[in-house]
Amino acid sequence: VKLVRAAKDQFVFQLGAEEKHVLLHLLKLYPRLPPAHHRLSKEGRLPDPEASQRLLDEALAEQRAESKKKLHALLADPQRLKQNPHGWRLSLSSTEIEWLLQVLNDIRVGSWVLLGSPEEHLKTFNAQTAPHFWAMEMAGAFQMELLHLLEGKREA
Amino acid sequence: VAETLTPELRPGVVETTEDKSKSSLEPGYLVICWNDPVNFMDYVTHVFQLVFAWPRKKAEFHMRQVHEQGKSVLTRESLEKAEHYVHQLQRYTLHATMERDE
DSSP states (O other): OEEEEEETTEEEEEEOHHHHHHHHHHHTTOOOSOGGGOOSOSSOOSSSHHHHHHHHHHHHHHHHHHHHHHHHHHHHOTTTEEEETTEEEEEEEHHHHHHHHHHHHHHHHHHHHHTTOOSSSOSOOSTTTHHHHHHHHHHHHHHHHHHHHHHHHHHO | OBOOSSOOOOOOOOOOSTTSOGGGGOSOEEEEEEOOSSSBHHHHHHHHHHHHOOOHHHHHHHHHHHHHHSEEEEEEEOHHHHHHHHHHHHHTTOOEEEEEOO
């Protein structure tokens, strides 16, 4: 992934054909994190812990539904992803980049949870775990690319 | 917090805003970020900067605490504000919770 243009609030990225294929495949996995994953409190010593937890669950469910809709719209928009002789050009605003980071991290963390939340190295690598491992690593790779591009832009 | 190939950063002494008197904020809730091996260090720093509008140095200091000590108390707030921050951090899939401060 290369940043080819950053003007005002519009970022244009160049992706190779394989990168585009991988990115689209990854994004189709969203949402990946199980809904009950998030806990508001470990100790639960809140005035109304159940209501507070319910509020968090609802807020996150709403966010995911909105994100999924947004993702469908983005992928269906022919102006966002345009083919050129070198591959594909993807146009995103800075707000969309932040949102894409959230989406990619959901895929990364969700894949890690599906792998059994390993503390260090993956113990079993087989046909069942390989797709989750692939998704976790690929989502992380795209995340780091975007973060470095954003950081470079901030320092420029 | 998962390590990346970015250069090592020394947090040094960072001024924080957690020295507000407890009484002025009672009842208080601590917003805590817990370590996990999956969220990248750069990503955690980035999210702290966005959610709390912290400068990079302070965000890195707290990210380092999470990575090295297993958790970092990010702020102490009222119930509603602490809830708001935990919601924000969890939108970014960070392992954050709120706990009642004694």
